[in-house]
Amino acid sequence: MADLRGGDLSRLRQLNSLTAIRAMRGAGPLTLSALAERTGLSRPSMKEVADELMELGWVEEVPPSPGSMGRPARRYRFRADSGYLVGVDIGGYNIRAALSDLDGVILAETRQPVQLDATLEERLAAIQRAVSGCLALSRTAIEDVWTIAFGTIGVIDVEGRVVYSAAVPAWRDLDLAGKLREIFPCQVLIENDSRLAAMAEHRRGAARGAKDVVFLHVGRRMGAGLIIGGKVHRGFGAASGEIAMLPEARWFDAPEHLNTCASVPEGTPPEDAAGYTLAAARNGDPVALEAVGRYIDDLVVGTAAMVLLLDPEVVVLGGGFSRSADVLLGPLRDRLERRCMRMPEVRASTLGDECVVTGAIDYAVDHLDDQLFTPDRGPLPVTR
C-alpha cells in the first residue's frame, strides 16, 4: 500500500526528461537520433524533450561535427560545466577533496593530512584548506560550486548531526552539517564514508551493474556499506553497516593482528605497522603471512555474516588495506567459501583511496537529478 497516487501526463514528461539527462551524462555530445534510440522515444518527442531541457538550462547545443555522410545532425550535450560539485572525504588522518563538473567527471583533487585527535577547529580548517586547494587547482570560485558532499566516519543522522563517532574525538555530539553550512555557501550534504565508497564502486568501480553489493572497508578502522536493489541502504536511523560494533563479528580488533606482528621492526610508527606487515607478507615472510591469516580469520566472521544474511552478488574489498588486496583476497575467498551458502564474487576496490571522495561526488550528482523537477527552481544559474 505504498503510494496510491495515479500519474499525470506531466509525470511522464518528467520521467522522460530524466532518462534523457541520464542518457547524456558523460556521453559527450549526442545527436537527436542517438538520443532517441537510447531513450526509446521517437525523434520528434526527443526533440521536444531536448528543447525543454535547453530552456531549463540543463542542456545546450554544440556545433555539428562535419565530415560525415548526409546532413549534419545537431548535437546536444549536458551542460556539465555550468556548475561544479565538490566531494570531501573526511578521514581520520587525511582529508581528501575533489572537484568535478556536473557530470561527476573529476577535475582536481587534493589531500590534507590531519591528526586523528585534532580539535574541531583544526579539522574544519583542514577541510577548508583541502576544498580551497582543490578549487585553486582548477581556478574555480566557490560561488560556482552548487553542492558539496561530505563523507565521514561515524553515524550521521538525517539532519547531519553526529550520532556516534568513536574514532574522531572532535566529532563528539556535533551538528556537523550546521558547522559546515557556516563555512560553505552552497548546498551541504553529509553521508557515512563507507556508504559513499560502496556507491562509487557500484557506479564506476568493481561492482558496476550489480544489484546487491557489500562494500568492506578494511583499514585501521573497519566499516561496511551496502547497496541493496541497486540503491544505497541507509537504514531507518541512517545507522546501517555498523556490524563492527558487534564483538562476535570480530572486526573491531582484527587490525591488531597486523599491527603487532613480530616482523615489524622496532621503532616503526604505529600507523605504518600494518602496511609493513602486509608488504612483508607479499614478499613471503612466513611470520607476516601468519599474521595476515589471523587477520583474515577475524575479518571473515563479520563478512560471512553479511554474505549469509544478504546473499550479495559482489563483495568489494576497499579501504586502506585494499592496496594489499593481492595478499588478502586469496585467503579471504578461501575462508569465505567454507562459511557461506553461495559464494559471491570477491573483488578488490578499483578506486582505492579515492573511493570515498568519488562516492561523495556521485552522491552530489544524484542529488542534482532530484532537483530537476523541484518546482521552485527556475532556469539553472549559468556560469561564464
Add this chain to the structure above:
Amino acid sequence: MADLRGGDLSRLRQLNSLTAIRAMRGAGPLTLSALAERTGLSRPSMKEVADELMELGWVEEVPPSPGSMGRPARRYRFRADSGYLVGVDIGGYNIRAALSDLDGVILAETRQPVQLDATLEERLAAIQRAVSGCLALSRTAIEDVWTIAFGTIGVIDVEGRVVYSAAVPAWRDLDLAGKLREIFPCQVLIENDSRLAAMAEHRRGAARGAKDVVFLHVGRRMGAGLIIGGKVHRGFGAASGEIAMLPEARWFDAPEHLNTCASVPEGTPPEDAAGYTLAAARNGDPVALEAVGRYIDDLVVGTAAMVLLLDPEVVVLGGGFSRSADVLLGPLRDRLERRCMRMPEVRASTLGDECVVTGAIDYAVDHLDDQLFTPDRGPLPVTR
C-alpha cells in the same frame, strides 16, 4: 544506469490501472468518486480506467446502494471471487494450507501433521491432502485455483530447485517446483518460508508500514526474512537470511538451551521440551528462566548482527516460540539495547503460526498484479 527506457502513454495507463486495482483491493464496492479520490485521478479518467478493467475482467459493477442522498452512484468492486489462490506452508512437522480469494482474504485453512523424516512421497501426499482438504472446506475445485504459492524451509533457487535443506531430508537435491507442478494444474510459486513470513507481517501484521524489517523465525529451527525498502530481499542466489549458518551468530544451537532445561520432566517428548520450558518460565520457575536467559543470550548475537548491519525500523519475533513472546521479548529487548547502535522496535508476530501461509497468499496476490499487463493474457477466466 538502471533502465534508460522512456515511458509511453500506455505506461501511464498501466500505472493508473494498477493503482486503481490496489485501491479496490479488499475495500468493498467503491463508487467512482471514491476511487477517483483515492487514486488522485479525475472522475472521468477513473471511469475510463474502470471500464477498461471491467473489459479485462478484473472488476465488475455491483447494484447501487439505495438510501443515500442524491443520485445513486454506480459501484465497482475487484472481482475477488472469480478465482482462488492457495498458500501452503511446508514446515518440518506440519503442512498448513490456506485458500483465499483474489484479494487475499482467507476463506479456509487446514493443517496436516507430517514426520520430519518422512519420505518425499509421504511429504508430497501430505501436501496434497492439506490442499484438497482446504478446497473441500469451501467447496472449491482445483480448476478454479489460479496460483499456488509454497513456502518451505531451505534455500530454493529461482527455478524452484532445493539448493540446501538440512532440516528436511526428503528435500535433498530436489526439483521441488517440478514435482509440485506435476501434482497441481496451475501456477506454482515457491519461496523460502521466513521470507514469506516477513512479507505477511509487513503486509498485515506487526510491521505494517515499516520500510525496513527484520523477521526472526524463532522455533526449533532458526531463520530470518528481510524486508528492505518495502520489498522482500531475496539476494542474488535467493539465499538471503541464512545467518543461522554462521557458528559465531550462535543461532544454530540456541534452541538447545530450552530443550535441555532441568525443569523439563523426564519422558517429555523432545519436540515438546522447549514449549515446556517456556511455559515454566512464564510461571516464574527460576531454572526455566535461566535457560530462557541463556537462549536469549545466544539469540541476541545474530539478531544484533542483523540490526547493526541493516538498522531496521522493526524487528518482528515470529515462529513457533513466539507464542511465548511475553517471556522472550523483555530479555531480548534488554540485551539488544546494550548491543546495538539505534534500538529498533521489537514486536511479537501478530499472525503467529499462520504467518507463512498468509505470506504465501500475499506472495500469490503480488504475482497476480504482475500479470495484469502481461500482453498474452486475454480477459480473465470467469468462474460461475
Add this chain to the structure above:
DNA sequence: CAACTTACGAAGGAGCGCTTCATTAGTAGC
C-alpha cells in the same frame, strides 16, 4: 554538377487525462 545519404521540421493523428456543464435519478419536505 548530379546522385546519394542523412537529418530536419512540419503536419496530422491517436491516446490520455482534465475541466465544465447540462442531465438524471434519487431523497426530503410540504
Add this chain to the structure above:
DNA sequence: GCTACTAATGAAGCGCTCCTTCGTAAGTTG
C-alpha cells in the same frame, strides 16, 4: 403527489504527450 434539493452521470471540448509520415535541407561522393 408535487417541488426542491442533492449527488452522480455522461458528453463535449481542451491541452498535453507521443507517434508516424513525408517533403525538404544540408552535407559528402563520384
